[in-house]
Amino acid sequence: MKIQDILFIIIFLGLxxxxxxxxxxxxxxxxxxxxxxxxxxxxxxxxxxxxxYGGLLILVEIIFKLYKIMHEKx
Amino acid sequence: xxxxxxxxxxLLVFLxxxxxxxxSGNDSPFFYNSMxxxxxxxxYAWSNIFSFNLxxxxxxxxxxxxxxxxxxxxxxQIFHLSWNIVERIGFLYPFLVISVFSSWYLFKKxxxxxxxxxxxxxxxxxxxxxxxxxxxxxxxxISYALSPLTLYCFIKLINDYKNKRIILLTSLVLALQVLIxxxxxxxxxAAVGLYFVLKQLIEFKNNKKFYFELxxxxxLVFVIPGIISLLLHAFWLLPTVIYHQNPLxxxxxxxxxxxxxxxxxxxxxxxxxxxxxxxxxxxxxxxVSFMKPEFLLLPILAFSSLFFVSKIKDNKKKIxxxxxxxxxxxxxxxxxxxxxxxGGIYLWMFDHFPGxxxxxxxxxxxxxxxxxxxxxxxxAISHIYELIKTHKKFSIKNKILNFxxxxxxxxxxxLLFLIRPAMLGQLTGTFKPSSVPEDYIKLERFLxxxxxxxxxxxxxxxxxxSFYSPNHPEIPAxxxxxxYNCSQLVEKVASQNTERLLQQSAFKYIIVPYDSQGEIFLxxxxxxxxxxxxxxxxxxxxxxxxxxxxxxxxxxxxxxDFKDHFWSSAKGISLTYKYVSPVEYSVKVHDAKKGDxxxxxxxxxxxxxxxxxxxxxxxxxxxxxxxxxxxxxxGNYSIKIYYTVQDYxxxxxxxxxxxxxxxxxxxxxxxxxxx
Numbered sequence: 001m002k003i004q005d006i007l008f009i010i011i012f013l014g015l016x017x018x019x020x021x022x023x024x025x026x027x028x029x030x031x032x033x034x035x036x037x038x039x040x041x042x043x044x045x046x047x048x049x050x051x052x053y054g055g056l057l058i059l060v061e062i063i064f065k066l067y068k069i070m071h072e073k074x
Numbered sequence: 075x076x077x078x079x080x081x082x083x084x085l086l087v088f089l090x091x092x093x094x095x096x097x098s099g100n101d102s103p104f105f106y107n108s109m110x111x112x113x114x115x116x117x118y119a120w121s122n123i124f125s126f127n128l129x130x131x132x133x134x135x136x137x138x139x140x141x142x143x144x145x146x147x148x149x150x151q152i153f154h155l156s157w158n159i160v161e162r163i164g165f166l167y168p169f170l171v172i173s174v175f176s177s178w179y180l181f182k183k184x185x186x187x188x189x190x191x192x193x194x195x196x197x198x199x200x201x202x203x204x205x206x207x208x209x210x211x212x213x214x215x216i217s218y219a220l221s222p223l224t225l226y227c228f229i230k231l232i233n234d235y236k237n238k239r240i241i242l243l244t245s246l247v248l249a250l251q252v253l254i255x256x257x258x259x260x261x262x263x264a265a266v267g268l269y270f271v272l273k274q275l276i277e278f279k280n281n282k283k284f285y286f287e288l289x290x291x292x293x294l295v296f297v298i299p300g301i302i303s304l305l306l307h308a309f310w311l312l313p314t315v316i317y318h319q320n321p322l323x324x325x326x327x328x329x330x331x332x333x334x335x336x337x338x339x340x341x342x343x344x345x346x347x348x349x350x351x352x353x354x355x356x357x358x359x360x361x362v363s364f365m366k367p368e369f370l371l372l373p374i375l376a377f378s379s380l381f382f383v384s385k386i387k388d389n390k391k392k393i394x395x396x397x398x399x400x401x402x403x404x405x406x407x408x409x410x411x412x413x414x415x416x417g418g419i420y421l422w423m424f425d426h427f428p429g430x431x432x433x434x435x436x437x438x439x440x441x442x443x444x445x446x447x448x449x450x451x452x453x454a455i456s457h458i459y460e461l462i463k464t465h466k467k468f469s470i471k472n473k474i475l476n477f478x479x480x481x482x483x484x485x486x487x488x489l490l491f492l493i494r495p496a497m498l499g500q501l502t503g504t505f506k507p508s509s510v511p512e513d514y515i516k517l518e519r520f521l522x523x524x525x526x527x528x529x530x531x532x533x534x535x536x537x538x539x540s541f542y543s544p545n546h547p548e549i550p551a552x553x554x555x556x557x558y559n560c561s562q563l564v565e566k567v568a569s570q571n572t573e574r575l576l577q578q579s580a581f582k583y584i585i586v587p588y589d590s591q592g593e594i595f596l597x598x599x600x601x602x603x604x605x606x607x608x609x610x611x612x613x614x615x616x617x618x619x620x621x622x623x624x625x626x627x628x629x630x631x632x633x634x635d636f637k638d639h640f641w642s643s644a645k646g647i648s649l650t651y652k653y654v655s656p657v658e659y660s661v662k663v664h665d666a667k668k669g670d671x672x673x674x675x676x677x678x679x680x681x682x683x684x685x686x687x688x689x690x691x692x693x694x695x696x697x698x699x700x701x702x703x704x705x706x707x708x709g710n711y712s713i714k715i716y717y718t719v720q721d722y723x724x725x726x727x728x729x730x731x732x733x734x735x736x737x738x739x740x741x742x743x744x745x746x747x748x749x
Contacts, residue, residue: 025380032370035344039367051344051370052415055403058377062399065383069392070276 004049012057024064028057076192079486084170087200087496090505091166094158098538098591099210099503104510105157106518110150112543113143117309117727118656119719122547122676127554128529128579128699129547129676131317133723136310138213141254165212166504172219173199177448180222184229184394190452190459193486198222198448200493202354202369203440209357209503214438217255221262222445224251228266228295232273235294239744242737245302252307257432261441265401270295272397276389305733312726313719317681332412332421338435339411339420346409347373347402349443355495357502358599369492375485376402376447379454398449405442412436455485511590513626514539520625521546527639527653528582533567533609534560535594537587544656549581560595560605564612573618577636578697580675584619586610586629637675640715644670657717664710674701674715686713 015023031054038047090097098104112123117136122129145164149155155163177198182191198204208215227244234240251259274288304311340362341352348369352362379395386392411420423430433439462478470476495501518541521530527545535550542548557563566572567584576584586609587594592601595609610629613619619631640651640661647670651661661672661684673696674682682693684703688711696702703715 021384022381025377029374029377032347032374036367036370039344039365039370044365047365047367048342048344051347054373055343055347055406058380058399059403061380062396062403065380065392066272066275066396069389069396070278072389 002045002049004046008049008053012053015057019064021064022061024057024061028054028061030054031057080174080192080196083196083200083490083497084174087205087493088166088170088505089499090507091162091170093507095507096158096509097161097166097504098508099506102161102210102212102504104538105146105150105160106515106541107150107154107156108518108522109541109543110146113146113151115140115143115147117723119313119723120657120676120679120717122656123542123544125547125677127549127677131313131679131681131719133310133313133317133719136723137253137256137307141213141216165216169208169212169215169219170199172216172223173204176219176221176223176226177445180226180445181449181452183226184449185391185453185456187452187456190456193452193455194448196486196489197451198444200489200496201349201444201447202351202493203349203437203444205355205493205496205501206351206353206357209501209505213255214258217251217258218441218444220247220251220254221258221441222448224248224259224262225265225445228262229269231295231299232266232270232291235291239741239748241294241298242302242741242744245299245306246737246741248299249303249306252303257438258441260429260432261438265442265445266295268401268404269397272393272400276393302733302737306730306737308726308729308733309723310726312729313722316722317719332424334434335421335424335436336412339413339417341410341437341440342413343406343410343415344370346406346440346443349373349440349447351437351440355501361599371488372447372451372492373402375454376450379450379457382454382457385457395450395453398446401442402446402450405439405446408433409436409439409443455482508591510539511588511626513588513628514541514590517541517585517625517628517630524582527580528636529580530583530585531567531576531581532585532587533613534558534563535587537589537594538591540585540587544653551584560609564609568612568616570618573633576633578675578700580637580639581633582636583622584613584631584633586613586631588627637673639675640672641675642670642672647672651715657720659715661713661715662710663705663713666705666708666710668706668708670705671696671702672705674703676701679717681718682715683718684713684715686711 011027015027031050035047035050035054038044038050085092096104117133117139119131119133119136120129121132124132124135145160149160149163150157174195178191178195181194182188204215204218207218224244224247227240227247231237231240231244248259251262270292274291278284340360342365344350344365345352348365349372350366350369353359354363354366356363377399380399383392383395386395407416408420411417420436424433459478459482462481463476490497496505499505514537521541521543524546529547529549530540530542531549531551531554532540533551535552536542536548540548551567552558552563555563555566557566586606589595589601589606595602595605597605613629613631614621616631619633622630622632638649640649640659642649644667646665647667648664649661649672650664651659654660659674663670663672672684674693676682678693678695678699678701680693682701684691684693684705689706691703691706693701693703703713705713
């Protein structure tokens, strides 16, 4: 496990505890955005990781939103 | 205005498609007018031209027949148009029309938004994945084009699963797409399955009525259309199932092992989520380009649509947005194949999930990303547009020069910037004009003039302009000898004991192609003229080969004393035969004696029989390779050589036709009753 992963897990757990709407999504999109200059400057490892994290954060946001819709129905 | 802009971009990107130059790239074939007669709409269980060897059972691949051969039949055989025109009218233009329509229609119907639907078409048609595919794989491209339409039919059916007309229409659209490329149908069905699961999750109630309805909806959405599609495809499925042939087994380990999946996993997650094809823009197999970071704005645009979910009042639309976002993520995850993160999941699914073995090349899953982004990006753009429009800070009364229009213009310019190699004419394959070398035209005329049956062995493999027919099948030497190293292959061909094998296999000519496209003689993915010269010079030294001049850079070598399609080593017997169809020959024997054997020079298959009114003889193996039949009566008589699996093709065809007629009749009836 690399330093990037540890940082990500800490932030991810923090977000899970806070759990505010669109935070996962915002951070996910920011991950993609920050990956752009890193890819440009050939810092591939961190850039790749950022894209993975972005994908995961967006997935979690989708799951939360789905859960919310299911809950609203009740 | 929007439509005109789309049309101009289509003209710019697909400029070569609107000329009359020869188009031939990657997997796209080329046909001489003399080859049209090789094709018919009637499916046959055996072929000696759609095979890499001396003929084989082809029903497992016969689904492609109607799609491939209908344009050739109509425009080629009936109207006698050249292949340059047939290809355009039959394949290329339908791809453009269906692509634009189906994505536009899906967006319009799902989001009831007409203003940005054309942007959906733009994203679906001008993304790096499909621009690489249309470089030469037209079956995949047209199936891709149909996919949003099939998906829409299923979404409509899931929302209204008791509507009989929609059930039948969906079944027909599904069957139509299977005709073109079943692999993409599998992907569309995976997308349908995801929508079905999401819908059931949202509507979940823990009571008996819900479970009953769930069962009924599953049957009506999946089972009934599945059965109707299977019946419509009985003409190839029935013989395949009865003959117990797994089409993938015929293709060998290069298609079915996880090693192959790992080898073919070219795209990384950052490529797939950015909708960036890993070969963009060179389209050279295996040559992976560096990540182009500007593409990462695409997922940002697409997934920003999720910000608007809470603002939408309609629950159905909310589910659609979440569904397409999930579809994009799943598509990106699968399209990267065995690469990290969690590449093991793909390998596990390849080994264990039924049907997944079709996806040795994981990039087919890009389809889900393209459908997802072609829905999400226009949706996000339309909402950002409205947001800017209604925001006081950005309020400008000018109808044209305002912030919302500037935003949309910038997005369009960004999307065009991504595909700039296409706009600048830098793409290869079908995007580049080519011409048929005169040498190949001479060779085609020469082979057409040879009336007797003989095969041609192409060393190492055939060229895209090479001629073939049932009378002169083209066999790639690398497949015939199962040797894929060019130097080893040439040594094998030139060896002394190869002469007898080639004579007995009815080869009259060995041909070394002129590699006009630079795609056969390759070293490190680049054309290597030395390899070509080495091949041709080696064959010149072979004593049992006689070079025939007059074909320029194509090396044509004749083999003496080659055998005919039917022959016998028995004394006194003489044979004449007539080709009736790929599965039937009529043979006349003279002065035959009981126990004489006749050899039929096609790959051995026990389902070939020789029959007449007096006897039926099943094929037995000759020389471990060919069919042979032992005659059981003396004298002069005719026999029919027949491939018996064809009987199941005919039964299947009857089932397919009946299903089609009944389905259409019921659809019309239901439509009339509705009125």
